[in-house]
Amino acid sequence: MRSLTQRRAGKVTSSNIRYADVKPVNGPGMGSVQQWLQTTIKKTPVSVETPSTRELSLQAGVYGALMVLTYVNGTSTLSVTPNAGG
Template sequence: MSVESALKLLGVSDGASFDEILRAKNSIVATCKDDQETIAQVEAAYDMLLMRSLTQRRAGKVVSSNIRYADVKPVSGPGIGPVPQWMQTTIKNTPVSVETPSTGELGLQAGVYGALMVLTYVNGTSMPSVAPYAGADVPGLILATSFGASLYFMTKKNVKLGKATIITIGGLVAGAVVGSAVENWLQVDIVPFLSLHSPAAVVSEFILFSQFLISLYLR
């Protein structure tokens, strides 16, 4: 069977897209359910056109942009998808680099975050075990302070505020994920660990540590 015969049999043009060829094949097959010979010819024509397009693609020839292949994922248009377009652009244009901090920066940030971690620990050990979430607002205040401190330290290194915010949020999420996993394993509200019996305090400690690392090494 020639290409011309296949096009004529399916009733499509030479530049037909994959969807058009598929619809034509399905339409003919649906109307010729009892004619196995015709169905076989239609299937052969469909396979020929599909293989021709694939061969052209492999050879680097230009084929219709409407033809879809299994190994090519569709690209969403601007503003489509769970991530807003402005955020996609911001993330794309904000490469993150790692730098070695100076001794002064290390000492200052270690002091700030160390103090916040000590406060979190004290708060976590002082909460009554019967109400482990009673003082959850205190870790929240400490985390807000660490978030602001991270932004301050990063912008001090000439990192733009938008980029610093994205990096800080990333560190917060990473710390929360790791902290939650560790807390689920320890279950300090049932069996205290190092006198800590507040799940919120355990998660907060990991968030603070991640904030310390990202604000110290990333820019």
């Protein structure tokens, strides 16, 4: 009862009791997940290759053509709609 009265008065010596509803940043299960993830990342081989100039220009051309097609498709308006009729 005395400890309850002290907590209500704000006289707590342990910082864990004052904010008991706040969960700690490193929970009990977090260490094992982080360790598992770190070992998996270290074992995974990663290689990054830059594309050649020809491949890059081909991809840029296709992307540009698709952008133009999308823009033209969005701005074009048809006077006759297929579902309009009576």
